[in-house]
Amino acid sequence: MLDHELREAAWADDVARARRLVGRGADVNAKDETQQSAYLISTSEGHLELLRLMLRSGARVDDKDSWNGTGLIRAAERGHWLVVGELLQAGIDRDHINRIGYQAVHEAVWLGADTPAYAATLRVLAAGGVRLSDISPSAGLTPLEMARERGFGRLEAVLETVAGAAPPTRPDRALLRAAERGDAEAVAVALRSGADIEARDERGRTALLVTAARDAVEAAQVLVASGADPVVADRDGVTPLEHARERGSRAFVGLLRDAD
Known part of the structure; x- marks a missing residue:
C-alpha cells in the first residue's frame, strides 16, 4: 500500500507526501504491473526535486x-x-x-x-x-x-x-573562453574533455559566473545541469544569481531557481 501511494505521489509531483511515505518505509524502486516505480516516474516526468529525493532514498539509478x-x-x-x-x-x-x-x-x-x-x-x-x-x-x-x-x-x-569538435588541449581554459563567448556547444565540448567545471579565470570567476555576467543562458544551462555551483561567488562576493538580477535577466534567474 505504501509503495502504491508513493507512486501516486510521484505522478502528482507531491514531494512532501513522497518524503513522508519514504520515511514510513515506502520503496522508491517498487514497481507496479506496468514496471513503473516512483524513481522511474520522476525521470520521465521531469520532477527534479522528487528525483533528488529518490536518489537520496536508495533509487537504483540504472533500473x-x-x-x-x-x-x-x-x-x-x-x-x-x-x-x-x-x-x-x-x-x-x-x-x-x-x-x-x-x-x-x-x-x-x-x-x-x-x-x-x-x-x-x-x-x-x-x-x-x-x-x-x-x-x-x-x-x-x-x-x-x-x-x-x-x-x-x-x-x-x-x-x-x-x-x-576536437578535444581542446587545455580544457579549463577552453571552458572559460567558451563561457565568455556564450558558446553552449563549446562549453559542452570542454566539459566532455575533462574541464574542471569550477575552474576560475584571472578575475576569480567560474564559467557559470562568466555566463551570468554575460546573460549567456544556453551556455549556463549546460553548466548548471552538469553540476556547476550556483552559489559560488567571485572575488567581490557576487554570486551568479546576483549578477543575473543586476542585469535584469529573468531567464537567467529562472534557470537558477529551476535548478535549485
Whole structure:
C-alpha cells in the first residue's frame, strides 16, 4: 500500500507526501504491473526535486522500465535536460540501449522535437560524455543522421558541432573562453574533455559566473545541469544569481531557481 501511494505521489509531483511515505518505509524502486516505480516516474516526468529525493532514498539509478530503458533514456525522450544532468552526475549508464534499439541520445532526437529544450538536452548529454556517433541497431542511423532525417536543423547544428569538435588541449581554459563567448556547444565540448567545471579565470570567476555576467543562458544551462555551483561567488562576493538580477535577466534567474 505504501509503495502504491508513493507512486501516486510521484505522478502528482507531491514531494512532501513522497518524503513522508519514504520515511514510513515506502520503496522508491517498487514497481507496479506496468514496471513503473516512483524513481522511474520522476525521470520521465521531469520532477527534479522528487528525483533528488529518490536518489537520496536508495533509487537504483540504472533500473529499467518495461522497454528496458533507463531513467536517462526516459528523461532524454521528454527533453528534461536538468533531469538528464542530474542522472549523469549520479553515474547512470550513459549509453545503455533499450529494447527498441535506442540510446538516450537517439531517443532525444528521433522521438524529440526541434526545440530549445531538446537542444539543451543534447548539449548536456554531450557534456556528460555520452557516445554521440553510435548507429542505432534498429534505425540504422547515428544521432546526426536522425536529426537530418527528421529535418531538425537546430538539433543537427548542435550534433555537428559537438560530435565533430576536437578535444581542446587545455580544457579549463577552453571552458572559460567558451563561457565568455556564450558558446553552449563549446562549453559542452570542454566539459566532455575533462574541464574542471569550477575552474576560475584571472578575475576569480567560474564559467557559470562568466555566463551570468554575460546573460549567456544556453551556455549556463549546460553548466548548471552538469553540476556547476550556483552559489559560488567571485572575488567581490557576487554570486551568479546576483549578477543575473543586476542585469535584469529573468531567464537567467529562472534557470537558477529551476535548478535549485
